[in-house]
Amino acid sequence: MTKGQGLKNRGHSREDVEERRRAAEEHCSVSLAAISSYSIDPEAARSHIENMIGCAQVPLGYVGPLTVQGEFATGGFLIPMATTEGALLASVNRGCSLANAGSGVTVRVIGDSMTRAPVFRVDGVAHGMEVIDWVGDNINAVREAAESTTSRGRLLGVEAFPNGRNLFLRFSYHTADAMGMNMCTIATEAAARVIEEGTGAKLISVSGNMCTDKKPAAINMISGRGKTVIADCRIPAAAVEERMHASVDAVVETCYRKNLVGSAMAGSLGQNAHVANMLAALYIATGQDPAQVVEGSMTSTLCENVGGDLYISVRIPSLEVGSVGGGTKLPTQAEALDMIGCRGEGKALKLAEVFAAAVLAGELSTLGAQAAGHLAKAHSQLGR
Amino acid sequence: MTKGQGLKNRGHSREDVEERRRAAEEHCSVSLAAISSYSIDPEAARSHIENMIGCAQVPLGYVGPLTVQGEFATGGFLIPMATTEGALLASVNRGCSLANAGSGVTVRVIGDSMTRAPVFRVDGVAHGMEVIDWVGDNINAVREAAESTTSRGRLLGVEAFPNGRNLFLRFSYHTADAMGMNMCTIATEAAARVIEEGTGAKLISVSGNMCTDKKPAAINMISGRGKTVIADCRIPAAAVEERMHASVDAVVETCYRKNLVGSAMAGSLGQNAHVANMLAALYIATGQDPAQVVEGSMTSTLCENVGGDLYISVRIPSLEVGSVGGGTKLPTQAEALDMIGCRGEGKALKLAEVFAAAVLAGELSTLGAQAAGHLAKAHSQLGR
């Protein structure tokens, strides 16, 4: 425990937190009673935050059970979501019910790698090519340096993008069950030092933004980052009409004019209704990094009339999630992962499948609501 | 209160929540002790979530005090952030310290409107032009219909984007101190019904994705949505070198190769280091909609060497925040807003300014860390 000193206190004990909280109350002339009425042990949060004064309490509920037919997740899942936006869970829940009325949600993870792309300064075009050649020739040494920093991470490859005096090397890793961003950063920095020594290239930043982390970038939409997941579901017309009060063709037309035409005209990366809503609520509930909702928001949601039924699919190019590490260890977050059987080793792909299924359910419901013309009404009645 | 029925219980009392939680525990064969150890009154959350079983507890701390020089926010602010990602607050806090060593952060809100863009089906090009003309001729009736649904919202304008049998009308509103998405949806739906009746155009979806909400879209990056905010700060070279262990030129070069060149090559909308991190933590702490971090992530962060000092600026095109409505009413979220004096009427622009300043501080710190070559080390030591 650190000696108390109010706002300057850097300790992690409950006493430290309390002292800091009181100092903050005084500094801001406010009461922080709710923020300080948390139940978790602040020591458990020591590697998750600094200057802690309490907790935000975000209402947590569930949707489902939702029938998922993945390679890692199969069965009916009760899926936790944390949000302050009324109507969201009700909407996703309706989507679950509809998906269950059909085939359930089929899911496949088609990509699984985490990337980090440092930028080096080189002398110019000719030197850049020499550095690229050097990396190719010394890939074993580069890999060894990278993997020496991690017990789980495995370097999958390095892709080079030279541009004048800039050389971007995009490192791809398998990160086991962790989301793996930190693992990759540390490994890449080690590899970069080897490259610097061998080539005279100068590391400017361990992240050169071609990774791309937490910014919407076409490179991730196209090539994927984290888990790339696709899912679909087929729902009988009768269920669509009865529960959504919309025809299959109306949902298909809504998806076409909104997700395809509208997104294209807006210059959007991705084309969906509100994937970020589901991801934010899932990520907050389960201790994922909510800033990575950005990449997930580049999802493509498509609908078709297939033999009279409603076919709906999602392609989530960049679902950066883990079943270990990050916020997954915290008490409420760990319990939320337990609800779907996705905590700990060997569960990351199952987690990705469950999340993709929930995303599909949410898309299904909102497209149906918009097709039926009652989105505004839903918001009006339920506060959202 | 609804009659208890386990997972089917739709009530909002603590008893309802408890019953649902127990049913969930049974269904999932897990304990949800931490999730159910919340302190807020679930009745207060009734318009914020459905199927509530408890709360996610997200560690909350502060950064600052940070000196802000805005038109609405001036002085030193202790700014609340909620996260599970270690090192984030420490990093932003270092940025605050550096910004204070300079001029503090100057901020200006340069845009303030919320948009909703329904898509209509028209007969074709000629009919589409007739509908556009009709809307122009009947803009008062359209406005009246829209504004009849809201006491605060004001329709600022309607922009038309015809494309074949699709007609997108992008409605812009002033939404007072609310983020205003729901207000706009309801108002736009009312206006759309008037247009349908007057023209024969058929409303397909009240949101046609040219709004664009919660998807990364160039239209928002260029034209703005919610608050568009710019901020800057100038920091003496000595402070940069002493506290960041990097030269001004190294920070400028990092920003150039990473934010400008790297982002461009990745096909990114926006060019920044990690704006989504700050926004997610600010939004969760203060009850904003975390899915709207997506739009904020299109921020532009730039650095220059100005007379030997470090000049840094951010342009946040789309900061969709409010000081009333949404999650701002919940207990911990309201207290967090109180910390910065941004709760309630008349505070939305101040809130936007404080957030922009915090974003700048976080960018400053991370660019400095990457320039100094210790990003990986920071992650390694602090868990992030």
Place this chain on the structure above:
Amino acid sequence: MTKGQGLKNRGHSREDVEERRRAAEEHCSVSLAAISSYSIDPEAARSHIENMIGCAQVPLGYVGPLTVQGEFATGGFLIPMATTEGALLASVNRGCSLANAGSGVTVRVIGDSMTRAPVFRVDGVAHGMEVIDWVGDNINAVREAAESTTSRGRLLGVEAFPNGRNLFLRFSYHTADAMGMNMCTIATEAAARVIEEGTGAKLISVSGNMCTDKKPAAINMISGRGKTVIADCRIPAAAVEERMHASVDAVVETCYRKNLVGSAMAGSLGQNAHVANMLAALYIATGQDPAQVVEGSMTSTLCENVGGDLYISVRIPSLEVGSVGGGTKLPTQAEALDMIGCRGEGKALKLAEVFAAAVLAGELSTLGAQAAGHLAKAHSQLGR
């Protein structure tokens, strides 16, 4: 005429051209017989090229007659196109025939302005806002300076985009029948000098790339530049099946999976089959600037099944063409414009309508060919 001096000769007479050509032949050890077998008077080209040694001869043909139903162009047009790509004219011609079998092509010009966006260096955020205010307060002086440089151009407005120490001012002009890029550049530079004097902002470049000229940019796709044109056509199912050997639904499905889904997944600005082909051939034939095909390539082409018929539409956001100025004065180019009655004053909007109709015809044909599965065959047989 300049004194002869071989490669250094800067004259424009036929003798100068001949001397330069001979010097080039000698320098490169090649014969340039075909290049020097041109028929136009090189003096006529003096403001169109420097270092002229002859002419490229690009085969020129026509498509049509195509029935156009615009506001400025009505009737059947024989439309000139210049290309070296076999099968292109045959394909567009088939599209013309199909469009005629339907309603002909309905066209509307929905936007008409040319833009230039200088970038200024300002001191920072606060100064930038002062400059913007100054421009608003002194818009008459700014307009006067701009318009003093041109007899035809009219300043329509100035939009401001501040970002740190960068201030972009996007000037929009009506340029009468000229494409108008040079007119706008000259006018904007004059206006910029007034702004510099009044504000202390420093003009860095008269084009700051937010114009955006000859680069693919979302700002033009969304807001338009030059002429923004929409067109559509409805074709009976029988005609589609007989002449395209494809069903209406097959064409619609091709357009959907290719133009909408494929373009979105590729991170494309615009969604079409091959609009650039038509524009390049039209531009080269009629003396437009072929580098501006880039902006036109962001076109949206959509198909629907409407009552069993094939409905097809195009939205060309950025058709930067003129009926005066640029290459339109050259002999073969002027004749090509004459073929469609689009040379000289008062013809620019008619020209835009004819071009849009030809673009639609080309899209129609290629989508049909791809739907029928004979694109490769067409290329194989006709050399393209």
Place this chain on the structure above:
Amino acid sequence: MTKGQGLKNRGHSREDVEERRRAAEEHCSVSLAAISSYSIDPEAARSHIENMIGCAQVPLGYVGPLTVQGEFATGGFLIPMATTEGALLASVNRGCSLANAGSGVTVRVIGDSMTRAPVFRVDGVAHGMEVIDWVGDNINAVREAAESTTSRGRLLGVEAFPNGRNLFLRFSYHTADAMGMNMCTIATEAAARVIEEGTGAKLISVSGNMCTDKKPAAINMISGRGKTVIADCRIPAAAVEERMHASVDAVVETCYRKNLVGSAMAGSLGQNAHVANMLAALYIATGQDPAQVVEGSMTSTLCENVGGDLYISVRIPSLEVGSVGGGTKLPTQAEALDMIGCRGEGKALKLAEVFAAAVLAGELSTLGAQAAGHLAKAHSQLGR
């Protein structure tokens, strides 16, 4: 030769062309004297155009000699360009002179493949994955089918992008010295038929727009298509100041605010001054496909102050050119290729290097002109 029948004449002899031209003159009530005053043999154009009535004459000049230091092109090149835009060649020529004052232009081709991406309809996510597996298991049969159609083309790989009921397979080929688009289309269609038979997937379009041909798409900017070429040059400060009347820092600042910041804010793919101008003029002169200027326009042009000198570089991601095939066989186009020694077998990479060098020279000159503040003046004086 076809029997004469005016506009319906489909023949390729000079008599056919004359008859068609006269019929066009009559139909349009115009004289086409200049268009019909061409010197090439129309029979030579029979695989390059249909409905030929003559030729467009586009003034052709040269820039250079420009010193190129590539792997395939070395020495001083006199480079042909065809344009109607005054000042373009003068500007590029000035850039050549400046580049020669420095090191000349160093060039490297870093990628060389042509792509075609058909879209198939599959039953859904599970079937899509089966098809992808089948292609992997049967890649030899797929390759054999593709390569059976071409003597030169070699299949390099197939990348899969599934999305719901859409499956895009991006085929990459080495196309020897041809640009190769048609070769790839034919080969891919043959391969697609094998996949259809083996899997039940249904080919919807041999081009599914993930290729991406003639549309601006991030996938090409990031991954390249055709030749990917990088080039740079270093120019002494004295030369910059003397010939551009601008300081090195002014050019660097112009490039930064315009190409980097401005392009980013406009939502541009690529960041350059006017690359499309050079490519259009080079492509028209040498018989390349001018519609492919679109992809080339996504070039990145960067400047730095390196030890007081001006460093400038270009990265052209997608330079789709050939030294055989397409328009390269036509008389004036063949001569233009001869000027740079780039006609026929074994010359495509050399051609790419020469073009990249010319692009750099043009960028250098325009950035310099904008930095010196005399762009508008140049246009005013020289007609552009």
